[in-house]
Amino acid sequence: MQARARSARRLQAGLQLLAADWHTVHEGVEVKLCKSPDGDAETFLLCGSADRRKKDEAILRRFEQKIEERLGAMQTRCQKQNRDVQKVEREVGRLLGQNTRAAGLFEIEVNADQTGFVKLSWKKITEHQDWATLSAGCDLLRTNVQDWSDEGLWKASIQLTEAEAAFRIHKSDLSIRPIWHQKEDRVLAHILVCFLAYVLWKTLAAMCQQAGLGDEPRWVLSELSDIRLMDVVLPTKSGIQIRTRCISKPTEHQQILLDHLGLRLPSKIKSTEM
Numbered sequence: 001m002q003a004r005a006r007s008a009r010r011l012q013a014g015l016q017l018l019a020a021d022w023h024t025v026h027e028g029v030e031v032k033l034c035k036s037p038d039g040d041a042e043t044f045l046l047c048g049s050a051d052r053r054k055k056d057e058a059i060l061r062r063f064e065q066k067i068e069e070r071l072g073a074m075q076t077r078c079q080k081q082n083r084d085v086q087k088v089e090r091e092v093g094r095l096l097g098q099n100t101r102a103a104g105l106f107e108i109e110v111n112a113d114q115t116g117f118v119k120l121s122w123k124k125i126t127e128h129q130d131w132a133t134l135s136a137g138c139d140l141l142r143t144n145v146q147d148w149s150d151e152g153l154w155k156a157s158i159q160l161t162e163a164e165a166a167f168r169i170h171k172s173d174l175s176i177r178p179i180w181h182q183k184e185d186r187v188l189a190h191i192l193v194c195f196l197a198y199v200l201w202k203t204l205a206a207m208c209q210q211a212g213l214g215d216e217p218r219w220v221l222s223e224l225s226d227i228r229l230m231d232v233v234l235p236t237k238s239g240i241q242i243r244t245r246c247i248s249k250p251t252e253h254q255q256i257l258l259d260h261l262g263l264r265l266p267s268k269i270k271s272t273e274m
Contacts, residue, residue, distance in 0.1 A: 022048065025151045033150045045141040045153045053137025060132055063102035070095050071108070071122055078118040085112050088120060104128045169201060170194055173218055211260040223257055224250075227265070245269040 022030040028051055034044040074091060077083065089110050096103035108122040141157055148156075171177045174197050181187045204217040213220060227248055234242040247265050250258060258265065 023150050025154050029154075031150045031154050033153075041144060041146065043143050043146060043148075043153075045143065045150060045157075047139045047141065047154065049137050051137070056136040057133065060102055060136065063099040064105055067095060067099050067102055067106060071106070071120070075120045078120050083118045085110055085118055088118050092120075102132075105132065166198060170198065173221075174198070174201065207261050211262070213257070213260060220257060220261075224254055226251075227254065229269070 022032050024030050028049055030048045032046050034046055071092075074088065074095075078088065092108055092110060096106075096108075105124055105128050106122050107125055108120070111119050111121075113119050141153065143153060145153065167177070174194075176190075176194050176197060179187060179190050181190055201217060204220065205215050208217050208220055209215040227250055230246050230248060232244050232246055234244075236242060246267070247269070250265065
């Protein structure tokens, strides 16, 4: 009964995927609203991307080929060696666990024949293959919001994704989280620093995108991080030291990045007496 109900839900979802009432909300992205099949007060947003579809299909085929090659090698070993059934089953379980995206495409049987040799056989499940091809590049979003448009729900999900990415950037690239302060004024000051750092990060990302360098400033910062600020101290006969602050000369590759970004480094920095 459970398998029949699962097949019915999959058939209904397949009809939703094949329907033509998709709405383009962004270049290469289509969405459509789907009501809950159980009649609940929920709405499902089906999102499809052509680029994601090609990527998912390529990943699925790679995992499928890997499983098939490993199963063929295991079958050959079983024909030549007297192996234990439980060990072969565990090996098959590890193989499917390492390639979960394509594990449902195979139906595998491990049995021992009368001579004591293990017989390994498998076949591909056509229904699972058709479903994997049909659902490639699609995501399903679930919400209890009833009165929003499909485009509004998609934009809200994108904003949530960007907010989560901002927290990851603060913790990894900017290295300014978590907050260890306890006094309110210090906490607020740290939040301000985090905000300003993220604004600078997004500004640099926009500059990179405008310069044709992608929209991830991570590698640009990594390349420019070797530029150093140095203090040059020159002694004189009178005992007074002449101190000037300079910036190290960028390499040829760093200079190309700076030119693309429209940035010019000063030869020296004036120091202000306090």
